[in-house]
Amino acid sequence: MIEQSKQGPFRKQQQYLHLLVDDLVKILEVQITQQFTKLRSHIDQFGSTINQFRKEREEQLKNTALVSGTLNLPKARSPTSSPSSSKNEKNE
Secondary structure, three states, X not given: OHHHHHHHHXXXXXXXXXXXXXXXXXXXXXXXXXXXXXXXXHHHHHHHHHHHHHHHHHHHHHHXXXXXXXXXXXXXXXXXXXXXXXXXXXXX
């Protein structure tokens, strides 16, 4: 009987500790989810910023090339400059 009376308070204490652990796990799950959501948002914003910089850089390079006359655009070529290529296009 002495052992059973010792187990009673121990069991209640163990149940209480399990509840505390469960509550802490739930709190941590919420906090981790919030942090990952925040991190994902920062990553997305960073990706958008990188893409914007890429577009601006490409535009700057394009403008620089146009000004210096070093950009060879296919539309700017004269149709008589390569007659063999136009024949190949017709055969396809």
